[in-house]
Amino acid sequence: MTKLSVNINKIATLRNARGGNVPDVCKVAQDCERFGAEGITVHPRPDERHIRYADVYALRPLVATEFNIEGYPSESFIDLVCSVKPEQVTLVPDPPEAITSNAGWDTVKNKDFLKQVVNKFHEYGIRVSIFVDTDLKNMEHARLCGTDRVELYTEPYATMYPADREKAVAPFVEAAKLAKELGLGLNAGHDLSLENLAYLHTHIPWLDEVSIGHALIADALYLGLENTIKQYKKQLI
Template sequence: MTKLSVNINKVATIRNARGGNVPNVCQVALDCEKFGAEGITVHPRPDERHIRYADVWDLKPLLKTEFNIEGYPSPDFIKLVKSVKPHQVTLVPDPPEAITSSAGWDTITHLEFLKEVVADFQSVGIRVSIFIDTDLKNIEFAAKTGTDRVELYTEPYATDYPKDREKAIAPFVAAAKLAKGLGLGLNAGHDLSLENLAYMHKFIPWIDEVSIGHALIADALYFGLEDTIKRYKKQLE
């Protein structure tokens, strides 16, 4: 079964726009769990413009499902994650000023660095996933890092889906098959939505987890959070 992990960064963005604690990030996370989400994802950035490091600490003792922290493995990020000990850490190659994730790792160039980081997190019992594109060489070298999983960066799929969905899914199927053949677990995320999620899942049903934030929180404005989570889970049946 493919798990749905809800990225709650956008909830924190709304809160931070006015200060205070409305909406309450922790309560939204607990509601997501109550409504059927199997995980919560956060991406704390150095400027704390949405999820703050304090939010990560507040969430850890409350969550009953899987906790996934994603981010660039800077010294501060590594220290935070190793202290909090989530179920999973997802390594992304974002520079600090990035608005959102826009590329996967060049695992060939950064092989030795990623090996060290992966081993460091695994040494304290944290599952590691590497954010990656569909370049097959990058997936081959991701396996060489010792990572447990890779997360396919799905924005290109989402962009091309309305124009030619068969062409859009093809490189992701090839990448997913290679990852599976290499013994890697498989996650997926970025711009997945009610429009395109079911089609991806139809062709790659062995995805372990999808992480969805922007589209899901936007849909919740129209359908409500509970109904929205049910709609997303239905796409994964």
């Protein structure tokens, strides 16, 4: 069964826009779990423009499912993750000024660095996932880095889906098959939505987890959070 991990960054963005603690990031995370989410994802950035480091510490004792912290493995990020000890850390190649994740790792070029970081997190018993595109060389070298999983960067799929969904999904299926052959766990995320999620899952049913934030939170404005989470879970059956 593919798990749904809800990225709550946009909840923090809304809170920070006004100050105070409305909406309450911790309460929303617990509500997401209560409504059926099997994981909570956060992506703290150096400028703390949405999720703050303090949020990550506050969430750790409250998250009862799988806690996934994603981000660029800077020294401060590594220290945070090792201190919090989530079930999973997802390594993304975002520069500090990036608005959102917009590329997978070049695991060939960054193999030595990533291997060192993966080993560090493994010392703390943390499962590691590396954010990658569908380039098969990057998939192969991700395994050489010692990662447990890879997360497919699905924005290209989502962008092409409305025009040609068969063409959109094809490279992701190929990459997913290679990940399976290499013995890697498989996650997916970025721009997945109620429109395109079921089709991706139908073609890659062995996905371990999808991480969804922006579209899910936007849908919740119209459908309500509980109903939205249920609707997303239906796409993964």
